[in-house]
Amino acid sequence: MASEQERYLNRTTMMGMVVGSMVGAGIFSLPATFGNATGPFGALIAWTIAGTGMLMLAFVFQFLAVRKPDLDAGIFTYAKEGFGNYPGFIAAFGFWAGSCLGNTTYFILIKSTLGAAIPAFGEGNTVPAVFVSSIVLWSIHFMILRGVKQAAFINKIVTVAKIIPIIMFIVIVAFAFKKDLFVENFWGGGEYNFRDVIGQVRRTMLVTVFVFIGVEGASVFSRYARNRADVGWATVMGFLGVLCLMILVTLLPYGVLLRPEIADLRQPSMAGVLHAVVGTWGAVFVSAGLIVSVLGAYLAWTLLCAEALFTASRYELVPKAFGHENKNGVPSTALWLTNILVQIFLILTIFAQYAFDLTLEMTSSMTLIPYLLVAAYGLKLGLTRETYESDPGRLRRREMAFAAIACIYSIFMIIAGGLVYVLLGCILLAPGSLLFIFARRELKLRTFTPIELVLFSAIVLGAIVGIYALVTGAITL
Template identity: 55%
Template sequence: MADPSAGKLSLPTLTAMVVGSMVGAGIFNLPGRFATATGPFGAIIAWLIAGTGMYMLARVFQALAERRPDIDSGVFAYAKAGFGDYMGFLSAFGYWLGSCLGNVFYWVLIGSTLGRFFPDIFGDGSSATAIIVSLIGVWAFHFMILRGVEQATFINSIVTIAKIVPLIVAILGFVFFFNYDQFAANFFGGVDMPEKTLLAQVRDTMLITVFVFLGIEGASVYSRFARKRSDVGAATILGFVAVTGLMVAVTLLPYATAPRAAIAGVQNPSLAGALELVVGHWGAVLISIGVLVSVLGAYLAWSLICAEVLFAAAKSSDMPRLFAAQNRNRVPANALWLTNIVVSLFIISTYWSRDAFNFMLDMTSVTALMPYLLVAGYGVLLARSGVGYETTPGERGRDQIFAWIAVVYTLFMFVAAGLKYVLLVTVLFVPGTILYVWARREQNARLFTPVELVIFAVTLLGGAIGAYGLLTGLITP
């Protein structure tokens, strides 16, 4: 008899998928981004807020995996179950789009990392040469992934181990050179830095905390490949705890080794610059190698997630049937083709961006917020309904509190992001609705309910305002 678990992913592999998709580009940019915004005091507050909010979201993912084992396509499927077809589509499209933007950011970071050593060729990561190299990389990965998901997840597990090593070395270096007096001087802001209120300092760090936590749902997205359903929730929590510890250390320890102004002034990836201030040039070289390995590994994980989201949405009739096709290696080939075409177009667009690096980072963060908000909202609805809690009714109240905190956190993140990024996301959502109309017509299904029509009208209005802002220069990418 065939083993039903053959070809399935174990708990360690699922955990590696979570860690692999979270420890990507963002962690290597934490020292500079935080030092630009705040000192250690503000950073501690920011991590308490972000850590609590994302932990609650991780608990929501864990609860949903256990209470609704019949939903095995992850993020967008929860939005559809709770809020209807159009919100399910927007969640799927938003999550997929955010993943595409994240993949673009990875290539910009690769370019800026190479630009540290070859500034005339790669510049800040958006030069013509950097764009050509990025496009070659995108399509090289594309054809590798077409050869099979299991092969790609194995590579991801190896890469996850390889990229943790430079992070550990950097942390040990910062610990060895820890200077309490320097840490105390930086604690409330440091010298030669502009005065800002504590609220403004914390707000300015919020979007990067969202970015570095992206991937927390990696196990949920791949739940159909899990050997045991309970492994999905366990992998999410294990990955969250491990990565949070790394990120807090990478953020706070540099403050004890150099003035805040010096850390804020280093080139991206800022962890390389921060370590170079402490140990010399070899530190920058080590971290830069770690960045390249880490980003390529994270890119692999997110390319898989991108294609999997489109594929799962097409299987559940939320996207056109075209994207439900798989090749002989069980890879959703059409979904992968569309993903990489869109990624390529975004990469080309970075040539005209003033600060492609931070713009793509922030856009990726904001695009991910709506799917997270809908998942948290569904967590509230499920706990209130009692579905899945028949044998453990005592856990309903706890899970509802967790879900409400996650809802409040994601709403706060929208406010922290600012109107500019919210409008730019709606600009991208409006043409995406064409895919929704296509899918509904394939099924001869009703296009919008009255409530969904209102949501579409608001999205259309936001997109029109955003497009006007871009055309007139009121909004600059």
Template identity: 60%
Template structure:
């Protein structure tokens, strides 16, 4: 890109970034994930909870985009503005490293998908699978280095291409809908584990967070928007479209197959469901769509990862090196570090028992802290009336939205369990090295009193997490 005018993205491009970010690996895993945990009734409850919470969070992003137009790269900038330097850094770092882990899950699922046809790929974490994924990582890396605008255009094309197989999946299962089968599965059906409804819903919560990741895609990339109002509009348009698809992909299999059969399927379970309904071509069709979908989501998240790290460096909260851009105005140092981290996590999957499930849950856990800080910041400015000199009548509404979003994210953190809190701490604590580097680079004090307490808690959590992994109390 040669000038600022060529950088600008339309509302269609921003919406494509949101949809491209959200529709990735997660949607293809929904049938088995929900089938193993609950029946249609529990699934409906889970989507009501998740949809409501994420809708409120989307409205918070929309309100902040309009009322705080000076804050770019939303997730990180809002946390810093509301709670200070170190919490802001943790938000940026957590969001960035969580996105890197999410990118790893994409490669694992692609190789697992290929493993259904070529056993050499196994469940996505064999040596061959790791080598092929590594090649893919660096091919994308060098494509993005050619320019953000070009990559964003490719993302629009890929987003359209990957929605088609999902829509066809929904249509086929809707046409073959069997009411009797749906009734049989409604409360869980034969062989349903003896768990309470609350536990059934709780078991699906982290995957609902994972499939909603990307809702903030337009906000993160707001510095490229043609109009600031387009950011909020794109967020809500993307949210509505993707939520509808995810609910249908979850519920329609229950009207075609027994819950226990769905629960025992190989991931990506959407391919296995369509194969059971229409024959072997269904698995090939969905698998091809999955590969296009996941590669598109990977592209979108590569853009977001680099953008968050770059913006944090521009605002003096990451080392200056990550603010460097190449001649195409791509944050080159941020992109290199992102892909090095993704590469290291890809290698680590070799030792994981269920690499995809682990990466999915850890990505969700790492993203919840940044989401919580955004929701809490929205609540703070609405309570104070800050920026509500214009359209003050919206203040009470925005306060309610932000309050619900805050409660929802706290509930999600608790639902994830202690295991993922400790695993998150293992990443947050050493990540603070980047914060210390940046502060010393500028001759600024490291922590105030509250930030010192937060840092100590992170260190303690990291120690317990490492101990848990070493002793087998935490199984990866």
């Protein structure tokens, strides 16, 4: 039996969870993704918008960790406390299901990368690719069952290992950087007016959401923190460090290649950029870094998924069975369901033509919902003055501003993503709500309040419309 002291995580380990969660596949695809959409000027605007919005959200996580230390599961407990049981469930289920979809994309990308050398893996969704992915999936599953502390330590080592190739990429490309080439690319390679630049920026918005997912990593594991202040420190410092890496990875390639050349690079495009600078070994080096990075991100997100479902049970949002821990203090039942769902998604990718793109975009849209609810709860605390009884008005206004900007950003991103992903999200949430219904019946409590019933009905209606749109071809996958 693991002792309480052994299960604690210090601030550097928790920061590693944040960095490990955020630095996955996305950062390796940034050069071509941005190069296909815009030039350095548009990229700077995009990162300013995304960086500001997500930094405000990181600040919200920071001050909520201190003001509400009893809410030690983060991402959905704030929604439950602020808006009721069913919104809390929506936040928990959205985070969990979206994360499971995200884990599926990791396996697809690894096998797609290896597919260049092993044709049987194809685009990452062939039968051999799914078979090998399944072996990795269950190997990591049984490793995590041996203890969260051990898995977190391994994640810390992997995080360091995957940051090294990214740092080397930045250093090498910085030395090869040509100012004149960067200036030529600056406006996107042509004459554009303000409207054109805004259009370019919109094309990058969902990408920035995906690469920032994981900023809540320390908050989700806050029950393991030695000190609650460590949660906020790990969140903000981890975010700022990753933001700097992403901006450099995005902008530096414009100084070594023309924008059309960057846009035409195959993914992972960081490999193509380094190949252009130093040759074949650079592409191999980055591809190896990608595999390590994705495996590390998968480990972190598996922990996050299981922890989210486990704590949802503790807060009586899903059946009690998911609150079971094994002798090593691991939420084993939640972990089993998480990886069974990932396994199902993996099998389904065999029959899906655009599995990677769909799961990536769905992960972003599903995660924005709990982000919005967290920001809204931070704003609610300020408006009601709860926890601010002895604080100066200046502090309350500042934290309200953080929460308000985070709310606006989250709403903007949901709208920018489009109605399609809202409807697809409803298709997942409607049947998933059965877990909430079973939990309420298990407790012999009223299932929905009147407002919650309206919300549930809207989700069911959205699911019906979404299914109809899929059947008729109005929405294509």
